Amino acid sequence: MTSPASLAGDSGGATASVEEDAVLDSREDALPFCDSESYWIDFYSDASLTRWVGFKSCGCNETAHISGRQTAFAVTDFYSICR
Template sequence: MRSLLVLGLTVLGFQFGCGAGEADPGMQSDLTSREDSLVRCIADYYITYYSDATYTTAVGSERCTCNRTPTRTGVQTDFAVENYYEECL
């Protein structure tokens, strides 16, 4: 009787240890319940993004104020001008 109990517990241990208790791998994770830490600005700056290398048409911007989350509008491109930059105290 004792050996049957030990065998049953061993099988049960292998099932849980080998992933028998895992969720369906085909299910996608629910990102609505995910909590990421917010990005905080460590500098005070303003960047303007332009559509091309002529720097004539602004298409986006990024504003960061010390210890707050950055505010972005429009599109970020490789053609950017940093209007001002000051480190937070």
């Protein structure tokens, strides 16, 4: 029978997390194609929107441009549908 202590596991969890972080740090996802949208989104470190940390921009029928970090604290500066 398995004890609760062995289910919790006192090793391996931290190692898996470190390995996952390393994979995410070096991962390069394909940039999205903008197709029929044009926009600029600024990203900030927190809800106060005082420390800018990155942006994502799209132009009609182009590949997106992304710099810095993308966070949940975002402001869309402009958005339009391409014609």
